[in-house]
Amino acid sequence: MADTATTASAAAASAANASTDAPPFQLGKPRFQQTSFYGRFRHFLDIIDPRTLFVTERRLREAVQLLEDYKHGTLRPGVTNEQLWSAQKIKQAILHPDTNEKIFMPFRMSGYIPFGTPIVVGLLLPNQTLASTVFWQWLNQSHNACVNYANRNATKPSPASKFIQGYLGAVVSAVSIAVGLNVLVQKANKFTPATRLLVQRFVPFPAVASANICNVVLMRYGELEEGIDVLDADGNLVGSSKIAARHALLETALTRVVLPMPILVLPPIVMSMLEKTALLQARPRLLLPVQSLVCLAAFGLALPLAISLFPQMSEIETSQLEPEIARATSSRTVVYNKGL
Numbered sequence: 001m002a003d004t005a006t007t008a009s010a011a012a013a014s015a016a017n018a019s020t021d022a023p024p025f026q027l028g029k030p031r032f033q034q035t036s037f038y039g040r041f042r043h044f045l046d047i048i049d050p051r052t053l054f055v056t057e058r059r060l061r062e063a064v065q066l067l068e069d070y071k072h073g074t075l076r077p078g079v080t081n082e083q084l085w086s087a088q089k090i091k092q093a094i095l096h097p098d099t100n101e102k103i104f105m106p107f108r109m110s111g112y113i114p115f116g117t118p119i120v121v122g123l124l125l126p127n128q129t130l131a132s133t134v135f136w137q138w139l140n141q142s143h144n145a146c147v148n149y150a151n152r153n154a155t156k157p158s159p160a161s162k163f164i165q166g167y168l169g170a171v172v173s174a175v176s177i178a179v180g181l182n183v184l185v186q187k188a189n190k191f192t193p194a195t196r197l198l199v200q201r202f203v204p205f206p207a208v209a210s211a212n213i214c215n216v217v218l219m220r221y222g223e224l225e226e227g228i229d230v231l232d233a234d235g236n237l238v239g240s241s242k243i244a245a246r247h248a249l250l251e252t253a254l255t256r257v258v259l260p261m262p263i264l265v266l267p268p269i270v271m272s273m274l275e276k277t278a279l280l281q282a283r284p285r286l287l288l289p290v291q292s293l294v295c296l297a298a299f300g301l302a303l304p305l306a307i308s309l310f311p312q313m314s315e316i317e318t319s320q321l322e323p324e325i326a327r328a329t330s331s332r333t334v335v336y337n338k339g340l
Contacts, residue, residue, distance in 0.1 A: 025081045027067065051110075137211070204264045241336070
């Protein structure tokens with residue numbers, strides 16, 4: 001009955017869309033093809049669109065209701081595919097796909113750039129003291145831990161103790177690596193002061209990349225123990241798989257290593273060149289605003305590129321999973337939410 005209602009809604013939406021360029025709406029499916037990197041890139045540009053941070057509670061309710069009407073075949077006449085895609089974009093940007101609960105604004109993927117850029121600027125400040133290094137690494141990993149937890153695969157309950165372990169592990173690893181590398185650079189007598197300053201600017205990357213892996217693994221270790229839900233092509237639950245959980249964590253960890261590369265590597269290179277220009281040498285007060293803009297541009301480019309490496313709903317062949325999963329379905333492949 002639900003399938004018939006959805007088909008009727010789809011037909012009504014198609015009739016209202018004869019003059020638009022929007023593709024036919026598919027409930028719960030991405031607007032853009034996920035089999036190509038470009039399609040995933042366009043999809044995640046929608047997910048991280050910071051304009052969704054300003055969506056009101058009323059607009060969110062309207063978007064959710066519109067999708068419910070589509071699902072049950074009670075869509076009002078004249079609703080376009082573009083309106084349906086827009087409603088789904090709002091829902092996916094604000095609500096967790098597993099729990100349907102609102103994600104706190106600073107920890108949404110759409111808030112990652114606006115709330116994360118000031119932290120990146122702080123990480124890349126020159127002439128860091130021990131205290132400032134510890135502070136910015138702590139703040140960065142605190143933000144990352146909350147983002148990881150808020151966007152985790154939530155098909156299985158996770159105790160607060162796992163969150164605390166992951167958070168502490170990430171902070172300790174980030175601070176230890178950053179402080180250790182800074183001490184090594186300071187003791188390197190072969191470096192000139194200019195070279196030492198340049199090398200220090202690259203210290204945040206290995207610290208952040210290593211801590212990001214630690215953060216993801218420790219924060220989501222429960223998934224490795226409990227497994228995550230896998231679904232067939234119709235969205236029906238097939239079972240819980242630890243192997244799928246390993247794939248999900250590996251893909252997320254790789255994303256977290258790639259993500260800080262442009263953010264923490266490009267700005268030091270760009271700034272080392274810009275600082276030699278006559279404008280910034282004559283007006284040193286512009287250094288911080290210019291560095292902030294460079295970091296914002298690098299962040300805006302890096303985030304969609306990194307999270308587009310793998311689809312959020314990843315596909316895996318049942319032959320690669322536990323025997324009980326393969327026996328529980330006739331589908332050749334199943335899908336799982338890898339998290340972000």
